[in-house]
Amino acid sequence: MNKTVEDLANRWLKQRPDALSKLESRVLQSALDRTTISKDTNKAVAFHQTFGDRVADTIARIGGSWSFILTFIAFLVLWTFGNVWLLSRDAFDPYPFIFLNLVLSMIAALQAPVIMMSQNRQTERDRIDAAHD
Structure with a gap:
């Protein structure tokens, strides 16, 4: 043979x-x-990642998980319940929850560009994978 x-x-x-x-x-x-x-393109991409790239990927991975979504829903329900019923007289953020709105806006303002950076890196990884196919 x-x-x-x-x-x-x-x-x-x-x-x-x-x-x-x-x-x-x-x-x-x-x-x-x-x-x-074939070549392991993940090793090539991981070699060039900076600390900020790894942080952005971690934030995007956590922010896109069901555990984050469910935890965030629980946080919103507790915030609302606490300020409307439990602390009705001395609520630190009474209805219409202006402070909560500020917190949510700041989270969105920080999380959106980080997720976009992570998506751009994923696009670059996909481009490298396609070139090696």
């Missing part, structure tokens, strides 16, 4: 070995050696 690149070229590609491109020869040799040609 000693096959060569020439045997595979004739059998699979129906071509003479000297008509093969360098890439085709490399693929056939890889098949004979039972090795992979």
Whole structure:
């Protein structure tokens, strides 16, 4: 069962070995050696990430999770319940919850650009993956 690149070229590609491109020869040799040609693009991307990139990806991953959404809903319900019923006389943020509105606006103002940075990096990763396919 000693096959060569020439045997595979004739059998699979129906071509003479000297008509093969360098890439085709490399693929056939890889098949004979039972090795992979692909590269781990995640390692290449991770190597170039800065601390800010990793923080932005973490914030985007947390902000897009169900645990964050459910925790945030619970926070809003507790805030509303606490200020309307429990602290009705001495509420620190009475209805219409202006302070809560300010807090939510600040979170959105910080979280939106961070998520966009993370999406831009994901687009770049996808572009690198597509180039290696």
